[in-house]
Amino acid sequence: MSAYQLLQLASQLLFVFVAVAVTLQMIHRPLKASLDTALLFAVVAFLVAIGWLHEINGVKAGRWENAVTGSLLMAIPYMLVRLVDDFTTTRRAILGAAAVGLAASIVSLFVFPPPYPGAVVLVLVAYFMGFTTYVAVAFVKASRGASGVTRRRMNAVAAGSLFLGVAILLAGISAATPGAAKVESIIISLFTLLSGIFFFLGFAPPVWLRRAWQEPEVRGFLARAASLPRMPDLGEIMQELERGTASSLGAANAAIGLWDAEAGLLRYNASHFLRESGADQMIGGRAFISQKPVFSDNTERDDPAHADLYRQSGARAVMAAPITSDGKRLGILAVYAAHAPVFADDDLLLLSLLANQAAVILESRILIDEAARVKAMEETTRLKDDFLSAAAHDLKTPLTTIVAQAQLLERRARRNPEEPANLDGIESLVSESQRLKRLVLELLDVARVEQGRLVNYRENLDLIELAREVCERHSTDLHRTVLDAPGRLVGSYDGARIVQLIDNLLENAAKYSPAGGEIRVRIRQDGASARLTVTDAGIGIPAADLTHLFDRFHRGSNVDDRRFSGMGLGLFICRGIVEQHGGSIWATSAGVGQGSAFHVVLPAAELISLVVEQAG
Amino acid sequence: MNHPSVLVVDDDSSIRRIVAEILLMEEYEVVTAPNGAEALLAVEHERPALVLLDMRMPVLDGWGFVQGLKERHIEVPILVMTAAQDTARWAAEVGAAGHLAKPFDMSELLSAVERLCRAG
Numbered sequence: 030m031s032a033y034q035l036l037q038l039a040s041q042l043l044f045v046f047v048a049v050a051v052t053l054q055m056i057h058r059p060l061k062a063s064l065d066t067a068l069l070f071a072v073v074a075f076l077v078a079i080g081w082l083h084e085i086n087g088v089k090a091g092r093w094e095n096a097v098t099g100s101l102l103m104a105i106p107y108m109l110v111r112l113v114d115d116f117t118t119t120r121r122a123i124l125g126a127a128a129v130g131l132a133a134s135i136v137s138l139f140v141f142p143p144p145y146p147g148a149v150v151l152v153l154v155a156y157f158m159g160f161t162t163y164v165a166v167a168f169v170k171a172s173r174g175a176s177g178v179t180r181r182r183m184n185a186v187a188a189g190s191l192f193l194g195v196a197i198l199l200a201g202i203s204a205a206t207p208g209a210a211k212v213e214s215i216i217i218s219l220f221t222l223l224s225g226i227f228f229f230l231g232f233a234p235p236v237w238l239r240r241a242w243q244e245p246e247v248r249g250f251l252a253r254a255a256s257l258p259r260m261p262d263l264g265e266i267m268q269e270l271e272r273g274t275a276s277s278l279g280a281a282n283a284a285i286g287l288w289d290a291e292a293g294l295l296r297y298n299a300s301h302f303l304r305e306s307g308a309d310q311m312i313g314g315r316a317f318i319s320q321k322p323v324f325s326d327n328t329e330r331d332d333p334a335h336a337d338l339y340r341q342s343g344a345r346a347v348m349a350a351p352i353t354s355d356g357k358r359l360g361i362l363a364v365y366a367a368h369a370p371v372f373a374d375d376d377l378l379l380l381s382l383l384a385n386q387a388a389v390i391l392e393s394r395i396l397i398d399e400a401a402r403v404k405a406m407e408e409t410t411r412l413k414d415d416f417l418s419a420a421a422h423d424l425k426t427p428l429t430t431i432v433a434q435a436q437l438l439e440r441r442a443r444r445n446p447e448e449p450a451n452l453d454g455i456e457s458l459v460s461e462s463q464r465l466k467r468l469v470l471e472l473l474d475v476a477r478v479e480q481g482r483l484v485n486y487r488e489n490l491d492l493i494e495l496a497r498e499v500c501e502r503h504s505t506d507l508h509r510t511v512l513d514a515p516g517r518l519v520g521s522y523d524g525a526r527i528v529q530l531i532d533n534l535l536e537n538a539a540k541y542s543p544a545g546g547e548i549r550v551r552i553r554q555d556g557a558s559a560r561l562t563v564t565d566a567g568i569g570i571p572a573a574d575l576t577h578l579f580d581r582f583h584r585g586s587n588v589d590d591r592r593f594s595g596m597g598l599g600l601f602i603c604r605g606i607v608e609q610h611g612g613s614i615w616a617t618s619a620g621v622g623q624g625s626a627f628h629v630v631l632p633a634a635e636l637i638s639l640v641v642e643q644a645g
Numbered sequence: 646m647n648h649p650s651v652l653v654v655d656d657d658s659s660i661r662r663i664v665a666e667i668l669l670m671e672e673y674e675v676v677t678a679p680n681g682a683e684a685l686l687a688v689e690h691e692r693p694a695l696v697l698l699d700m701r702m703p704v705l706d707g708w709g710f711v712q713g714l715k716e717r718h719i720e721v722p723i724l725v726m727t728a729a730q731d732t733a734r735w736a737a738e739v740g741a742a743g744h745l746a747k748p749f750d751m752s753e754l755l756s757a758v759e760r761l762c763r764a765g
Contacts, residue, residue, distance in 0.1 A: 418730055422701075425728035429748035430659040436751035437667055454666070461659050 033215045040222035041077040047229045048074035054233055060326055062115035062370035066232040069108045072101050073225070096138040103134035103153065106160035109190060112232065113164050116183065116368050117171040123163065130156040154198065161194035168231075178242040179279030179371050182231045189227030196220035236375050243379060246276040254386055258393035266394055267298050270362070270387045277383060278376055280364040281343070285352070285387065286313050287360040295360055302342035311335055313361040316349035320358070322377040322384075324348045326369035343367040348377060350384035354392040362387050416581075416598075423468055427461040434458045471598055475581065478605030484523045487610075492518045492527065492559050492631070493552055499531040500550055508539045514552035518559050520633040526606045527631075533599045534563040534627050541625070542567035558612075559633035564626040570618035578616050579604040607631065649694035649762040650674035654684040654710065655726070656702040660747075664697060664726075667751055668758065681705030685713045693721060695761050697745075700727045700735050711739040722761050 048070035055063035076098055110127040113119050134156055137149045145153075165187045172183030196217050203213045230238060250273030260266045267285045275283035286295030286306065294305040295313060308314055312332055316323040325331040325347050328339035339345065344365035352359045362384040366372060438454050477483045493514045504510040531550070538548045546566040553560045570578065581601045607614040612631040618624065651673050653664045661677040668675045676691050678684035682705040688696065700707035707725065714721065725736035728747040736744035742761050745753060 421730065422728045425747045426657050426660065429728065430657075430663050432748045433663045433667060433751050433754065437663065437670070440751065441670070454663075457659055457662065 033218065036215060036222065037218045040218055040225060041080070043222060043225045043229075044070060044073045044077055047225060047233075050229070051233050058326065058374065060115075060369050062112065062232075062368070065108060065111045065115055069105065069112065069228070069232075072104055072108065076101055092142055093139075096135075099138040099153075100135040103131055103138070103157065105193070106157050106164070107131040109164040109193075110160055112186075113167045113171075115370055116186070117167060117174075118367070119167065127160050130160065157197050158194055161190050161197065165190035165194065175279060175281075175371075176276045177246040177279035178234075178239055179366075181242045182234060182279070184231075185227045185234075186231030189224045189231055192220045192224035192227060196224060232370075234373075236373075239373060239375065243277055243279070246273075246279075247379070247383075250274070250277050250383070251386070254390060257390045258397055263394060263398075264298060266390065268300070270390065271298070274362060274364055274380070274383050274387075278348070278364050278379065279371060280348075280366045281371075283362065283364045284313075285360060285362055286317070287391075288317070288358050302338065302344070312347040313349040313363045316351050316363070317358065317361045320351045320353060322348065322350040322381050324372065324374065324377050326372070345369055346372050348372055348380050350377070350380045352384045352388045352391065354388035357392070359388055359391050412581075420468075420472065424465065427465040427468070430461040431458060431465065434461070471602065474602045474605070475598055478602055478609075481609060483602070483605045484526050484609035487521045487523050489519055489634070490522045490524050490527070492520055492522065492561070492633070495522070495524060495527050496531055496550055496552055496561065499528055499535060503532075503535040503539065503548070505539070507544045508542055508546055508548050510535060510548045510550065512550045512552075514550070515554065518552060518554050518633055520559055520631060522610065522631070523606075526610075530603050530606045530629070531561070531563075533603050534629075537599060537627075538563055538565035538567065538625075541565065554633055555630075557633060559631045561629040561631070562626055563629075564624065566624040568625075569621045569623040570616055570625050571621055572618075575616055575618065579614065603627075603629075648672050648674050650676060650691055651758060651762070652684060652687050652691065652693040652696045653677045654679075654681065654696060654702070654707075655699040656680060657699075660699075664754065667754060671755060671759075673758065673762075681707060681710030681713065684710050685717070688714065688719055688721060689717065695758060696721055696723045697726050697758070698723050698739075698741070700725060700729065700739075707735070708739060724757055724761055 048067070051063065051067045051070050055067040079094075079098055107127045107130070110119065110124060114124060134153050137145075137152065141149050168183045168187035168190060172180045172187060175183055199213055199217050199220070203217070234242065253269065253273065257266050257269055260269065267287070270285055271283040275281065284297050284301045286297050288294075288308075289296050289305075292305075293308055295308065295317060296305045297303055303311070306314060309318055312323055312325050312328060326345075328344055328347050329336040332339065339347070342365070344367070346366045346369040347363055349361050349363035352362050362380065364372075364380060434454055434457050438451060438458070441448060441451060474483060493512075493516070496514065497512055500510045500512045535548060535550070542548065542565045549562075549564045551560075551562045551564070579600045581598070604614050607629055610631050612629060614627065614629045617626045617628065651668055653661050653668070653675060654677070655661045655664070656679050658679070661679065665675040665677055676687050676693060678687050680702045684696070684698075685705070687693070698707050698710065705713070707727075711723070722742040723736075723739065725732060725739065725741040725744040726747065726749070727735065727744075729735065732744045732746045735741075743757055745757055
């Protein structure tokens with residue numbers, strides 16, 4: 030037996046073997062794709078068998094028999110186009126054209142007696158070549174759009190189509206040129222063999238090859254898994270898990286549904302076609318209820334209640350597995366494909382493994398969140414304790430003077446009723462009472478901030494006039510306060526609250542500034558906004574504190590509370606005043622010791638209306 | 646008898662003033678200081694019989710003041726006088742002879758001062 034014959038026999042045996050294998054697969058899972066694959070290889074196997082029969086009997090095929098085998102051969106491109114449609118989506122027109130081409134080929138094979146006229150051979154080769162090329166291109170395109178194992182399968186099929194096309198082209202050429210060389214025959218056989226191998230690997234890859242093809246993505250996913258629980262938010266973790274799962278299985282999409290026990294719902298990411306579903310709904314719900322992985326190769330058939338949803342979102346095939354950690358049901362992990370043959374039964378095992386991995390990651394995340402929550406609660410408690418002791422201290426200090434002063438006045442008056450009233454003592458009593466009053470009002474304001482009732486009566490007022498009044502009051506020998514503002518800036522304000530706001534900001538600026546430090550108040554109109562900035566040359570604000578500065582109880586971490594008494598309420602109230610005016614407030618600082626700037630934006634009347642008002 | 650002198654250390658000027666006034670009325674000699682650093686200078690000059698000490702103060706707090714006394718080998722009874730809830734604990738920390746929680750009654754102040762001055 031020559032090498033050529035051996036090669037030929039090998040390719041023939043391969044086709045027969047593959048035909049049997051894919052037929053068994055079709056019986057096991059009767060999908061349209063399995064049927065088409067089985068038919069393709071059955072046709073080839075049938076052609077091989079006829080060849081063997083002739084060899085054994087030493088009979089030459091007759092004209093009609095040649096027409097039949099030729100027709101079967103011509104069916105191959107049409108069947109490949111059908112397979113393209115099974116794995117991707119093909120236009121109806123292409124399927125129609127392939128059918129027409131097949132019909133035309135069959136008719137001409139039966140009408141013309143062999144040897145076929147050159148024109149007929151040309152048409153047959155053109156039909157065959159045209160559609161196998163189309164198939165190759167379509168699978169290459171499908172592979173570009175796919176990932177992981179699916180991409181590799183599509184590439185294999187594309188290669189198979191190319192080898193088949195070239196083999197047929199060579200066969201056509203050798204038929205047209207009599208006395209073909211043996212080398213040509215060998216190449217044809219070799220290419221046919223290769224196409225058989227690649228078709229088999231692409232359409233029906235054996236389990237070990239699927240695993241090998243899935244490995245790089247699975248490995249990549251597992252390599253990232255350890256760092257996932259520490260990602261900034263749960264949504265990102267879910268997306269990363271979904272991406273890893275989809276690429277590991279070569280699926281278009283994957284989704285995690287997190288179990289919300291209170292609502293009794295599985296909740297999904299925003300990118301999912303559904304935001305939530307009941308525990309018993311959809312294919313994912315079945316996996317959740319049964320706590321077993323579920324595979325549906327036809328979602329419209331298996332879940333008719335949601336057929337529309339599945340069709341619209343291109344989820345023809347779904348695999349779902351429960352995400353369960355230590356008996357704790359966390360949710361489900363589902364993968365979707367627009368075409369059923371993307372998945373194989375044994376992929377369920379891989380999906381379950383990935384779901385277990387997801388369970389570990391999500392569980393870690395839950396624990397990390399829990400720890401952070403406890404820490405935040407402790408922090409709040411600590412801030413509250415600090416606040417209460419600061420509040421107590423601040424209230425007791427003026428109270429100490431008031432009590433002692435009142436008792437002293439009383440004792441003196443009793444001892445010596447004729448003595449003139451001690452004016453200094455009374456003044457001190459009044460001023461300390463005022464101080465106590467301010468503190469008590471501040472505490473009451475905090476409650477108002479929380480109820481949103483801080484700002485009451487608003488009227489058209491000149492912000493600059495209000496600011497000038499406050500600045501004059503605050504300009505002391507220790508801190509010069511400079512107002513830098515245009516003539517007038519009118520807006521609808523609660524005058525008392527705006528004064529309180531600027532008062533607070535200036536008090537803070539002075540409190541945290543060295544003696545002699547200048548405090549600047551700058552006011553500008555910016556369209557329909559008034560911008561007020563208070564800048565000091567004081568102790569500055571550490572960057573980490575800038576965002577928390579306006580929170581209740583918060584005080585700068587560089588504020589030594591033995592040096593600067595205060596309840597940490599001033600800026601909280603300031604924010605309440607600004608926000609309840611519809612404005613915003615924030616702080617900037619170049620850092621500790623670099624001074625601070627507090628920026629306030631409040632709504633203002635447009636310049637136009639100001640002009641009108643002035644004109645009127 | 647020589648009138649005992651009392652040093653009043655508090656960052657709040659109203660409290661310094663009223664405490665001084667009360668003590669003056671009872672014929673104590675009174676010196677005041679707004680923080681621990683000035684209080685140390687005053688102690689060196691005046692050698693008071695008693696120090697009324699607030700704990701939380703700018704520049705140098707009560708703990709710093711007591712440390713300064715130790716470094717200077719000066720012994721003087723101290724009456725801790727704060728508005729904090731930890732008055733008793735802080736007093737123990739600095740080895741004070743007594744403590745007075747703000748706000749206090751005039752009579753409490755006077756009896757505490759009298760007791761400690763007599764003891765000294």
